[in-house]
Amino acid sequence: MNNESRDVVISVEGITARLEGNTILENVSFKVFRGEILVIMGRSGSGKSVLMKHIIGLFSPVEGRVLINGIDVHKADESERANIRRSFGVLFQSGGLLGSMTLSENTALPLEEHNDVPDGLREMLVRMKLRLVRLDGHENLLPSELSGGMRKRAGLARAMVLDPEILFFDEPSAGLDPVTSAELDSTIININEGMGTTMIVVSHELQSIMGIAHRVIMLDGEEKGIIAEGDPRELMHRSSDARVLNFLNRRVA
Secondary structure (H helix, E strand, O other): OOHHHOOEEEEEEEEEEEEOOEEEEEEEEEEEEOOOEEEEEOOOOOOHHHHHHHHOOOOOOOEEEEEEOOEEOOOOOHHHHHHHHHHEEEEOOOOOOOOOOOHHHHHHHHHOOOOOOOHHHHHHHHHHHHHHOOOOOOOOOOHHHOOHHHHHHHHHHHHHOOOOOEEEEEOOOOOOOHHHHHHHHHHHHHHHHHHOOEEEEEEOOHHHHHHHOOEEEEEEOOOOEEEEEEOHHHHHHHOOOHHHHHHHOOOOO
16 A cells, blocks of 8 residues: 555654753654554664654654654643553563562553443453453463563553554563564564554564564664665665665574
8 A cells, every 4th residue: 555545643753862962863754554563673772762762752852743643742731642642552671560460450550540440341351451462361470470471461461451553562572582572473463463553663673573564664873863664574685775784684593
């Protein structure tokens, strides 16, 4: 489908990001289309996670803006901010589970600010999301009793409990062995295909990028911006930029 005719969910327009006086990203622009899996890739220190945190509103840009469903994330009023927050879920690198809470309690956390959700519906939503990530039967376990891959899937269940239309993943494969990483990738693909969820994934893991991405943007720390955009399977053969070719054709242990 031609990009011009696709529904834009997120529009990043001329973002410049600075941390502690250092410019990390400069004049970065791109769009995310409804239902796609977009991977933000690049070497360590290229600004991938910084960019994601600007998109979800944790950091404010020096210049530029981020629109989610047409609303400026950083200039929205409180009502608009609440709607934006409800429209997306985030799986952070660590999974972000609270150690003192059971898996069921962790998954239910995003529902706490919605007092109008009856207890019966709350329990049903939690069970549904845990079943979706293949963790049914583990509801009463603590995070310390779960493997790394299970903690990641539990974090994903929590991110999905409000049925967001957008999911963000920050290095989802970090710390996982290849088999567990492939299982998580399969879960991501199944959710995208089954629910049509738009996904933005920060990753430098080549096997995961090739396995899940519909489209990628590649950041470069020296350029402080995007040096490639497109299908990674095409870029690895056809890019004219040696940095892109080296990144996508490197050996994977």
